[in-house]
Amino acid sequence: MKYLVFLFIAIISFLPGYSQGLPPYKQYRTIPAVKLLNPDSTGYELKAKLQKNKPVLIMIFSPECDHCKHETEEMLKNIDKYKDIQIVMATPLPLKEMAGFITHYQLQKYPNILVGRDYSYTFPVYYNIKNLPFHAFYNANKQLITAFEGSMSSQAVLKIFGK
Numbered sequence: 001m002k003y004l005v006f007l008f009i010a011i012i013s014f015l016p017g018y019s020q021g022l023p024p025y026k027q028y029r030t031i032p033a034v035k036l037l038n039p040d041s042t043g044y045e046l047k048a049k050l051q052k053n054k055p056v057l058i059m060i061f062s063p064e065c066d067h068c069k070h071e072t073e074e075m076l077k078n079i080d081k082y083k084d085i086q087i088v089m090a091t092p093l094p095l096k097e098m099a100g101f102i103t104h105y106q107l108q109k110y111p112n113i114l115v116g117r118d119y120s121y122t123f124p125v126y127y128n129i130k131n132l133p134f135h136a137f138y139n140a141n142k143q144l145i146t147a148f149e150g151s152m153s154s155q156a157v158l159k160i161f162g163k
Contacts, residue, residue, distance in 0.1 A: 081154065
């Protein structure tokens with residue numbers, strides 16, 4: 001009987017967190033603490049790599065996703081318009097697939113683009129992702145502006161950043 005009472009109290013104490021039903025990114029509105037892997041398996045803390053005083057676009061993608069490929073192509077065609085935006089492209093898929101994507105699009109050429117593997121699956125949980133690509137937009141103070149699931153045109157992305 002004591003165990004049932006304890007279980008009941010434990011369940012009740014956790015309900016306030018679920019009652020809001022908001023994913024963590026809407027509650028905290030900041031970039032999560034996440035470690036990403038480079039194609040060579042070296043890791044880095046994302047927040048430590050972000051440039052100060054620049055807005056951030058976090059794009060969660062799959063190297064196999066056609067929508068992600070088309071969006072990347074459009075972004076690269078307009079890359080000069082993104083020069084003042086830090087772009088973080090993250091995938092939970094294996095390093096080999098990510099490395100092929102980086103090579104195919106020559107993403108290593110662009111200093112404002114970071115690509116990494118989210119090996120701990122932090123982003124899908126933090127953003128409650130259901131569709132790819134997923135976009136999270138942060139201002140220069142690294143506070144959430146908005147988020148969007150699905151394909152976006154470069155024009156729509158840049159409009160969110162006021163460009």
